[in-house]
Amino acid sequence: MRQGPKGGWLILLSLLLAFMLSAIPLPEMLQWGRPEWVAMALIYWVMALPERVGVKTAWICGLLLDLLQSSPLGANAIGLTVVAYLTTLLHQRLRNFPLIQQSFVVLMLIGILQMVRHWLQQWQGGAAESLIFMLPSLISALLWPWWFVVHRDLRRIFVS
Amino acid sequence: MRSIFRSSSSKWWFWVLVCLSLSLLVADRYWSGMSQVRSWLTVFTAPLQWVVDVPNQVWSAADRTLANREQLQQDNDRLRTQVLFLERQVQKMASTTAENIRLRELLNASQRLDERVLLADLIGVNPDPFQHQIVLNKGSNDNVYVGQAVLDAGGIMGQVVEVGPYTSRVLLITDAAHAIPVQVNRNGLRAIAFGEGVPGVLSLEHVPDTADIAKGDLLISSGLGGRFPYGYPVGEVTEVIHDPGEPFALVKVKPSAQLDRSRHVLLLFPSPQPLVDPAAVPAEGADAQAGSVPAPASNAAANAGTSTPQKPAATAAPAPSPDARKQDNKPKPAAGNAHTSAATPAAKKVATP
Numbered sequence: 001m002r003q004g005p006k007g008g009w010l011i012l013l014s015l016l017l018a019f020m021l022s023a024i025p026l027p028e029m030l031q032w033g034r035p036e037w038v039a040m041a042l043i044y045w046v047m048a049l050p051e052r053v054g055v056k057t058a059w060i061c062g063l064l065l066d067l068l069q070s071s072p073l074g075a076n077a078i079g080l081t082v083v084a085y086l087t088t089l090l091h092q093r094l095r096n097f098p099l100i101q102q103s104f105v106v107l108m109l110i111g112i113l114q115m116v117r118h119w120l121q122q123w124q125g126g127a128a129e130s131l132i133f134m135l136p137s138l139i140s141a142l143l144w145p146w147w148f149v150v151h152r153d154l155r156r157i158f159v160s
Numbered sequence: 161m162r163s164i165f166r167s168s169s170s171k172w173w174f175w176v177l178v179c180l181s182l183s184l185l186v187a188d189r190y191w192s193g194m195s196q197v198r199s200w201l202t203v204f205t206a207p208l209q210w211v212v213d214v215p216n217q218v219w220s221a222a223d224r225t226l227a228n229r230e231q232l233q234q235d236n237d238r239l240r241t242q243v244l245f246l247e248r249q250v251q252k253m254a255s256t257t258a259e260n261i262r263l264r265e266l267l268n269a270s271q272r273l274d275e276r277v278l279l280a281d282l283i284g285v286n287p288d289p290f291q292h293q294i295v296l297n298k299g300s301n302d303n304v305y306v307g308q309a310v311l312d313a314g315g316i317m318g319q320v321v322e323v324g325p326y327t328s329r330v331l332l333i334t335d336a337a338h339a340i341p342v343q344v345n346r347n348g349l350r351a352i353a354f355g356e357g358v359p360g361v362l363s364l365e366h367v368p369d370t371a372d373i374a375k376g377d378l379l380i381s382s383g384l385g386g387r388f389p390y391g392y393p394v395g396e397v398t399e400v401i402h403d404p405g406e407p408f409a410l411v412k413v414k415p416s417a418q419l420d421r422s423r424h425v426l427l428l429f430p431s432p433q434p435l436v437d438p439a440a441v442p443a444e445g446a447d448a449q450a451g452s453v454p455a456p457a458s459n460a461a462a463n464a465g466t467s468t469p470q471k472p473a474a475t476a477a478p479a480p481s482p483d484a485r486k487q488d489n490k491p492k493p494a495a496g497n498a499h500t501s502a503a504t505p506a507a508k509k510v511a512t513p
Contacts (some may be wrong), residue, residue, distance in 0.1 A: 023212045032289050068209075069286055070329055071252055071291075078177075078181035078479065124189065133290075
């Protein structure tokens with residue numbers, strides 16, 4: 001990650017928080033609905049500061065996530081790289097969208113991440129019986145407006 | 161101008177990184193050396209797992225500090241009673257073990273070996289609901305190795321599948337990719353218990369409809385396959401369904417380990433020491449291991465059997481000396497195989513009459 005002149009710690013902190021939230025053990029019922037915190041954090045930072053957070057950061061985060069979940073090395077990395085790249089392409093439009101519309105884009109992006117990851121998982125020999133594995137994308141999209149507002153306010157205070 | 165340059169560079173990086181991830185994926189699938197790379201890389205995620213575990217530790221520390229006197233006394237009383245009960249059982253076990261050894265001598269069977277244990281704490285759970293895995297705070301620095309059996313107070317939890325320097329990852333017996341050879345404690349009927357990817361459920365495959373297995377039967381590890389040592393509880397049969405349309409009986413098992421609750425677990429080290437005599441010479445132990453030939457093994461058993469029966473070695477000693485651990489780390493595969501090949505026919509002999 002290229003360290004910007006100011007507020008790099010906020011980006012790191014946000015990503016670290018996202019990693020912690022995605023590693024915290026949850027009860028059985030909630031486990032299927034765990035939001036994709038790391039992807040959400042990446043989408044926000046790529047959208048807000050595309051010159052500082054991009055595909056490289058996403059790839060490293062993806063590798064860490066792979067190690068954390070012991071999924072095939074590269075599955076999350078490729079998914080998050082795709083998400084980050086799509087976000088860099090979309091970032092100018094995304095900034096102007098109302099929050100609801102942003103949520104829909106987030107739903108789509110995280111849905112892509114999960115499809116990619118599931119394909120790779122299937123290739124390695126595990127397949128889901130239902131579409132419940134897509135639930136996190138829906139929940140991430142529902143949480144997006146709050147996530148966005150908190151991040152935007154923090155960024156306005158500390159980064160620029 | 162700058163933005164045009166950036167977007168083209170991010171496009172370039174995108175393709176590079178996608179290719180890199182794809183090659184990593186292929187390597188992970190087809191090259192066994194990747195597991196080593198992965199275990200080195202866990203050094204980066206270990207701190208994260210520690211940090212995630214901090215609230216938990218703070219909570220339990222606070223719970224301990226703020227506990228009131230009455231509660232502590234109650235706990236103390238309860239534990240004292242429990243210790244008394246357990247000690248009584250151990251007393252009986254010493255004589256039972258000695259008796260067992262004498263009987264085995266009569267059968268000309270080789271002697272069973274006891275294992276040593278290392279206490280470890282659970283510091284993480286795999287967030288992916290498709291995988292039933294836990295992370296422990298002991299790694300290769302504590303001589304943990306891949307394939308090692310993991311227990312809790314109730315029974316077998318799983319086996320180590322990935323070892324980093326400071327942490328290790330355990331595949332639980334309920335994972336869809338896991339199977340464990342078991343036998344019914346009542347009559348020695350052997351089967352294989354498969355995980356189903358559903359928490360708290362195992363199923364026995366290929367059990368004939370006529371097999372003598374019933375609800376409430378205790379399943380113990382059979383030691384076949386050489387991964388798990390013989391005789392630890394695995395689960396209890398909760399349901400046996402005889403469906404005429406199915407070729408085999410449908411047997412559901414509830415694991416006896418508390419897979420989703422245990423915080424303290426035990427890592428088993430197969431030890432070259434015999435069950436009763438803790439002062440046995442290592443050379444003898446090696447003989448016993450090498451021997452599917454009965455003669456030297458029964459010799460070792462006879463030597464050990466003549467000494468006074470004592471409490472079984474080291475079941476309660478969590479930290480044996482590190483060099484001793486290293487020593488028995490190396491001959492592990494041989495020990496495991498010999499152990500099972502020696503142990504199973506004898507078990508059958510005992511079971512049949």
